[in-house]
Amino acid sequence: MKKYFLKNRTDLIIILLFTVFAILSIFTxxxxxxxxxxxxxxxxxxxxxxxxxxxxxxxxxxxWVPRSVIQKHIGQGSGIKGIFWVILLAMLQAGPLYGAxxxxxxxxxxGSSIRxxxxxxxxxxxxxxxxxSFEIGFLGWKFTLLRTILTLPVFIIIxxxxxxxFKNTFTVHEVHNE
Amino acid sequence: MLFRQLFSVNELPIDADQFNILRNNNTLSYxxxxxxESLMRILFSATVLIVIVSFxxxxxxxIAGLKTGLRMFLNLLPPFITxxxxxxxxxxxxxxxxxxxxxxxxSGFLGYIIAALxxxxxxIPGFVAYPLSAVLLKNGVTYPVIAVFITTLMMxxxxxxxxxxxxFGWKVALTRNLLSxxxxxxxxxxxxxxxxxx
Numbered sequence: 001m002k003k004y005f006l007k008n009r010t011d012l013i014i015i016l017l018f019t020v021f022a023i024l025s026i027f028t029x030x031x032x033x034x035x036x037x038x039x040x041x042x043x044x045x046x047x048x049x050x051x052x053x054x055x056x057x058x059x060x061x062x063x064w065v066p067r068s069v070i071q072k073h074i075g076q077g078s079g080i081k082g083i084f085w086v087i088l089l090a091m092l093q094a095g096p097l098y099g100a101x102x103x104x105x106x107x108x109x110x111g112s113s114i115r116x117x118x119x120x121x122x123x124x125x126x127x128x129x130x131x132x133s134f135e136i137g138f139l140g141w142k143f144t145l146l147r148t149i150l151t152l153p154v155f156i157i158i159x160x161x162x163x164x165x166f167k168n169t170f171t172v173h174e175v176h177n178e
Numbered sequence: 179m180l181f182r183q184l185f186s187v188n189e190l191p192i193d194a195d196q197f198n199i200l201r202n203n204n205t206l207s208y209x210x211x212x213x214x215e216s217l218m219r220i221l222f223s224a225t226v227l228i229v230i231v232s233f234x235x236x237x238x239x240x241i242a243g244l245k246t247g248l249r250m251f252l253n254l255l256p257p258f259i260t261x262x263x264x265x266x267x268x269x270x271x272x273x274x275x276x277x278x279x280x281x282x283x284x285s286g287f288l289g290y291i292i293a294a295l296x297x298x299x300x301x302i303p304g305f306v307a308y309p310l311s312a313v314l315l316k317n318g319v320t321y322p323v324i325a326v327f328i329t330t331l332m333m334x335x336x337x338x339x340x341x342x343x344x345x346f347g348w349k350v351a352l353t354r355n356l357l358s359x360x361x362x363x364x365x366x367x368x369x370x371x372x373x374x375x376x
Contacts, residue, residue, distance in 0.1 A: 004252070011256035018263045032270055040266035044259070047309050049218060051258075052251055053225045059247025060232050063239045094250075098338045101345045118354065125332040131304045138308035139315070139324065142376065147325050150368050154361040155333070161357060166350055175344045 050137060058094070058130045065092055083156070086116045090123035094131075100124040101175070108172040114163040117172070122155025254305050261306045265313055278318030285323075290366050293323045297330030298359060301337050321373055326366035333358035 005012065018040075025033020086107075093100070103124070104117050112120075127148060135144045163170075232240045269277075281289040302310065311324045334355050335342070342351040 008253075008256035011260045014260045014263060015256065036266045036270040039269045040262055043262050043265065043309065043313055047258075047262075050221070051254075051305075053221055055247040055251040055254075056225055056229060056244060057247075058250065059245070060228065060240065060243040062246050063243035064232070097332065097335055098341050101342060105345060121354070122333065122358075126329065128304075134305055134308045135328075138312045139321075143321055143325070146369060146372060146376065147328070147365065150325075150365045150372075151329060154365055155358075158354070158357045158361055162350070162354060165353060170346075170350065172345055173347070 054130075054133060054137065057133070061129070062094070082113070082116055083119055086112070086120045087123040087127065090120050091127050091129050091132075093124055093128055097121070097125045105172045105174070114166065114170050115159045118159035118162045119156060122151075122159060126151045126155065254303070257303065258306050258309070261302065261310055265310060269313075269317065274317050277314075281314075281323050282318040283320050289320075289323050290326050290363055293327040293366075294330045294334075294359060294362055297327045297362070298334040298336050298355075300331060301335070302331060304332065307331055320370075322366045322370035325369045326362050329362035329365050330359060333362060 021033060022037050024030070025037060090100075093103070100121055104120060107117055107120060132144060132148070135147075229240065229244070232243070279285060281292050285292070307328060311319075311328060314327075315321070315324060336355070339351050339355060342354075345351075346354070
């Protein structure tokens, strides 16, 4: 509990300040404040009903889909099959991009090609299933599908380019947490 | 399986007309189609059903999964509310017309660049970025610009380059971010071309 407060210090302070601001605005009938409150209320109420449901599903997904099965296939075959498994692995992850770097290190140690490492980073950042479910919920099927279909070749091209440029010098360094 | 069900629940036609109707109302209330009451009810029942089935199959796993979900939700809540506060303030300060002039329909390529720069610098988690994008859409920002914003947000991280450098070195980190930046602009442009066709 204490850890939670510490970790979210800044956000909680902002929320507290906003609450004070909101209460003052209501009492003094401050027009700018009232407008802001109504803006906030509308988007908050719309989303707060929807988000917990998504997290229930993401949590269940996390326990039912074993990542170890896919990890076994990484490193095998560096052709289309390798790309497929790398993308699948990336899609089952969660978290921000900097969480993908340690996995990239693991892939590199397991003998993955340079190209596949960057394909992993690309797929990780743009095609994670928990994120896609959010995207579909908020921005719709059409947007999500179109964006994914357009993004896929773009990050594959980026990966191929990266491999061409850094063929001889590329390495992934061990990073120890300070 | 779980997600297939979730997807089918959310399978909704979001088309330009719907947004225009909402926009023309001249109110700030933005109601994404997925929040329409009946659909909310379907999503809710589907989730409850899935939880029950999962619970019958494996009690332990289900509880662990629900705990994971709850933890993620609680971690998201503070930054999520902060961003909504920020958005609410910006919307009150900047009239819709200004936002739309900067990154809206008539902003042209400049809108893409602005969206790409914001997306590259900002460090917003995806769970927050999508609701934010939904609000921006309501305020006259177009889908291709949103695509540029989302893509740079995900693939380019100026703030995290120092960390990326530790793993790959400066050259690789900078090149990857630069290529991703232009990649995002290409994705946005193709999106603009294809959006009206489909």
